[in-house]
Amino acid sequence: MSQRLHAALAATTAALLGLTACSSPSTAAPPDGSTAETLRIVGFAVPEAANKAIGEAFNQTEAGQGVSFQTSYGASGDQSRSVVAGLDADYVHFSVASDVTRLVEEGLVAEDWDQGENAGVVSSSVVVFGVRDGNPKGIRSWADLVRPGVEIITPNPASSGAARWNALAAWGQVVADGGTEQEAAEYLDQFFANVVALPNSGRDATTGFLAGTGDVLMAYENEAILAAQHGQGFEYVVPETTLLIENPGTILVDATPAAEDWLEFVLSDAGQREFALKGFRPIRDGVDFGGVVEGSADPTDPFPQVPHLLTIEDDFVDWPTLTEKFFAEEGGIVTEAIAHSGKATR
Incomplete structure (x- = not known):
């Protein structure tokens, strides 16, 4: 490309x-x-x-x-x-x-x-914030991610689907909170300015975070749970507004x-x-998994209800529409935000 x-x-x-x-x-x-x-x-x-x-x-x-x-x-x-x-x-x-x-x-x-x-x-899953033990940077909300000095690791949208979910969640939460699309684009500029690594995939991003890169890992909820199941866990925060994956x-x-x-x-x-x-949310209600998922933040309540859960259908129309709007090589909102951060080359 x-x-x-x-x-x-x-x-x-x-x-x-x-x-x-x-x-x-x-x-x-x-x-x-x-x-x-x-x-x-x-x-x-x-x-x-x-x-x-x-x-x-x-x-x-x-x-x-x-x-x-x-x-x-x-x-x-x-x-x-x-x-x-x-x-x-x-x-x-x-x-x-x-x-x-x-x-x-x-x-x-x-x-x-x-x-x-x-x-x-x-x-299915949801977008969460992986944080260091004890959450030393006090990351609780999307606003916390764009504070000065907060280092984010998220995958590269050019190769990774996880990266696209993360970026859409970051943009969508601004609009869901009453912000304009321009304000959402400005938030993305701040978000990617704090990104210190754009690995190839969601798995590579987790590997990098576990190796010490960044203060916050943008991740699937299930990826955080799976890491904990294998003894390489990290704390994670489910924000009040996030995106259904x-x-x-x-x-x-x-x-x-x-x-x-x-x-x-x-x-x-x-x-x-x-x-x-393994940490994924079942795609429908009523699936009996025993009620306990080891590795989750609360194993007896592994998939807490999200107060404001965004979806592609309700908040982004559909994939063909959003792909052009956000990820087009020329003029895509996310593409431009990454270019503004200096982390893209032509």
Whole structure:
């Protein structure tokens, strides 16, 4: 692209929490006479652990007997472009809907992929602030993020879907509080002026924060919970106004037959239970995950109600509209804010 947003963080390892870039859940033996299938999953980095747990549960079902997994995880935009370039996939799980739209335009995914009851969404979370132990900078609100001396780490919107959710939340909270769009743009300028690192993905941002970069990590709630589950936790704040993150997932038009059973299982209560236990908010009410999620700020109330929860549909129209408005290479509101901060090169 003509305008590239560079990462200020050198570390791009995907080794956080012992998760590998390619992995395979244990696979139950197929019934006599059946043929084993390999399901190729391509996703953004953050849900790798959840998808692995779902895979293990799926293998215990009749439909999942004998199914093995070949996986690839990375920054959402990069993964989407890799599938277009020829990376084999049966099922994709991306951060933002626009990364699936790219595959629709290439004829790799059906145009009606998001017409089901779940509207194409397979996992959800909210934008939170990760902070250092004891919250020494006293970060509680969006206003605190733009105080002088507060250092923020957030992923790069050029490659990361997580970065786009973070930036939209930062802009949207101003308008939701009665501010004008101009005031929201000015807030973004202040926000990105305090950003000290733009890593490639949400997982890379977490790795950088755990290594000591920044005072505040812009993150998915589930990413903070997962880190705590693996003994690398950090405190996090759910702001009073934040954005509902809805991650899309779908199968490709030439997917192996097991892919349809997989997607059905992902959307089932059993699949959503595994998401919840890894820190994702179930995509619908009534999913029984036992009521306790280890690693959350309050394990017995892991997904507290957000007083002012923004959504794409209610506050940003849709992904095609907001992608042009906020992330266009020329004139996008977020693109311009990062350029004003001096963290972009042409």
